[in-house]
Amino acid sequence: MALETWLAFFVACWIISLSPGAGAIASMASGLQYGFSRGYWTALGLQLGLLLQIAIVAAGVGAVLATSALAFTLIKWFGVLYLLYLALRQWQAPPAPVLDERAPRPTGRPLSLVLRGLLINVSNPKAVVFMLAVLPQFINPAQPLLPQYGVMALTMVGVDLVVMAGYTGLAAKVLRLLRSPGQQRLVNRSFAGLFAGAAGLLALVKRSST
Known part of the structure; x- marks a missing residue:
């Protein structure tokens, strides 16, 4: 890959990553609930999902997803239901007031958080179709793929x-x-609303709009 091509792709990656989405919401929710060192496991799971999406596009399976209404719909509604499940879990999350920096935070199992991030990314067919449209633009077909x-x-x-x-x-x-259970409950429910909003946006996605 030529340097100028990689630099253009590098800039595009920042634009894509900084765009608010379900992954950003999940990362913030995990950081809020578990702190950085434990909550970052969700981000690692997101990367596994991202790698799987790229592998799907590289293998050509993404083209099938882009043209199959049934496959697109099944994955889309799985994603919608999973985001609604996360919204419910976030809504029901118990407050854990932090009195000082030494106060204990709730602990989450790393594997569970990784799985959460993985499922959020792989259950978004729009992302695969988006990559199918974007990644080939930076590929030189005359060189090894x-x-x-x-x-x-x-x-x-x-x-x-x-x-x-x-x-x-x-x-x-x-x-x-x-500093209070009420404050944490308000923030938890705000994130629950964001998850539900992301589910609603995903539900509105149509294959023909890609």
């Missing part, structure tokens, strides 16, 4: 890890400012 997809995968994951670290860390800092 696998190394090029490998470079793009590393670039996208690297940028997204930085961005999600920012989202997770910002929310973890906010957690320290919450």
Whole structure:
């Protein structure tokens, strides 16, 4: 991949990652609830989902998803239901007042948080179709494809890890400012509303609009 092509793709990755979405909401929710060191496991799960999406596009399966109404619809509604499930869990999350920086935070199992991030990304067919439209624009068909997809995968994951670290860390800092159960309950329910909103937006996605 030529340097100028990679630089253009690098800029595009920042724009894509910084765009608010379900992944950003999940990272902030995990940072808020568990703190940075534990909540960042969700971001790692998001990257596994991202790698799987890139692999699907590289393997050509993404073209099938883009043309199959049934496959697109099944994955879309799985994503909608999962985001609604996360909204319910966030709404029901018990408040854990933080009195000082040494106060204990709730603990989440790393594997569970990784799985949460993975499912959020893989259950978004729009993302696969989007990558199917974007990634080939940076591919030189005269050169081996696998190394090029490998470079793009590393670039996208690297940028997204930085961005999600920012989202997770910002929310973890906010957690320290919450001094009462009422404040934490309000924030938890705000994130629940964001998850529900993301589910609603995904439900409105139509294959023909890609």
